[in-house]
Amino acid sequence: MKPSLQLKLGQQLTMTPQLQQAIRLLQLPALELQAHIRELLETNVMLEPDEAEASGTFEVAVTAAEQPKPPERATESTVEVLEEGWGDHSVGPAETPWSGDEDERHQEYVDESGKSLQDHLMWQLELAGLAPRELAVARAIVDAISDDGYLTESLAEIAHTLRPELECSTEEVHGVLERVQTLDPPGIGARSVAECIELQLRQLDPATPGFGTALQIARAHLELVAQRELTLLRRELRATEEELDAALALVRSCHPRPGATVCAGSAQYVVPDVFVRRTEHGWGVEINPATLPRVRLNQGYASLIGRNASHASMRAQLQEARWLLKSLEIRHETLMKVARSIVERQTAFLEQGEEHMRPMILKDIAEAVAMHESTVSRVTSGKYMHTPRGVFELRYFFSSQVEGADGSGTSSTAIRAKIRKLVKEEDADAPLSDGRIAELLSVEGIPVARRTVAKYREAMGIAASNERRRAGLKQM
Structure with missing residues (x-):
């Protein structure tokens, strides 16, 4: 076989260092992000903590074009964005600036006995x-x-x-x-x-x-x-x-x-990444300022860099610093988009409770924010939302659905809440069996099998009807 030369055209996706860094920062929880920023501040001279005062928060009204819901529904709540102003060279809040003596200023109130x-x-x-x-x-x-x-x-x-x-x-x-x-x-x-x-x-x-x-x-x-x-x-x-x-x-x-x-262990605290609260126009979404370390370019060092070959390492650090700031801004914007889209779809849950949780999957949010499902998965992993009903991981709002008789779907979270409510309101002398609970849910338009009710009941730690009846008799 004679050797020959061939020309072939092709395309392939390459993960650039900028993209890799953006993906890594996107999936980091708040505490790990702060630790990562602290390490970079110690290794990259082109970065410095920014302790300047920020201008505060401002509200961005949601226009009709941005609303996925029809405007004629009077009960639909408007979701506002309450966020920090982002400068060109800094990210994070002014209320809690990062500095080298942060550990001395912020005390963690835990059990100091240390007795094992x-x-x-x-x-x-x-x-x-x-x-x-x-x-x-x-x-x-x-x-x-x-x-x-x-x-x-x-x-x-x-x-x-x-x-x-x-x-x-x-x-x-x-x-x-x-x-x-x-x-x-x-x-x-x-x-x-x-x-x-x-x-x-x-x-x-x-x-x-x-x-x-x-x-x-x-x-x-x-x-x-x-x-x-x-x-x-x-x-x-x-x-x-x-x-x-x-x-x-x-x-x-x-x-x-x-x-x-004896050694119960110290309590593990959750730092919410997003705050959701009532406003005069509906619901407001705001990034937790305490989760964003404030960092900026060191303009003093950046202005000294010339075209001399001896400054090559300094130019590389300057480029890395700019990539970092851009990646942090992308993380902020992506987290805000996803959180806002979740609140828009789960307004009924925020206003009325778990029984009104809507079925939602990653694909729904991905289509709403025009991103890939894997990106939404990274954003929602290890991130928490503080709402008037408690602190929830963003993944909590995603659940499968059960098709109703009218074609509408009911979230599995809502079904669990309804089962819990039925058991709580049942007659202690005649507890509801799994079959009876399935019948009551079917009357409400939620056709579920008895084994599905049993699976949800066991997952919530609720005893079977005969055990609840026995426990009721002992209390009499």
């Missing part, structure tokens, strides 16, 4: 008067206890970790473990849920009604309790209904994760 479960246990062991050898074994046992309070290593493994400093048998480790299991909180150091519950039950007076039956349940019948096979459980234990009820009450009073009562 291991610290709590060692404090008790040091007061227990153990011999040095027993205290060393006890320390190894405590190190093998998880934050939930369970022993995560076998006795043989604990004995092996003590070597060669200390030679001890598994029987000796077991003896020290029994001492550790007497510490606070009750149930600590257990190797299984059954042992954990038994340790807590043994803290009670043996004369407590149902004590013996509760121990039998903890040792061998927890699976029947989890499956709610109470009839089979009563037959296995040969106990009366009163004895079983008393024993189950004791078992359910035990904590399955005793370690969590």
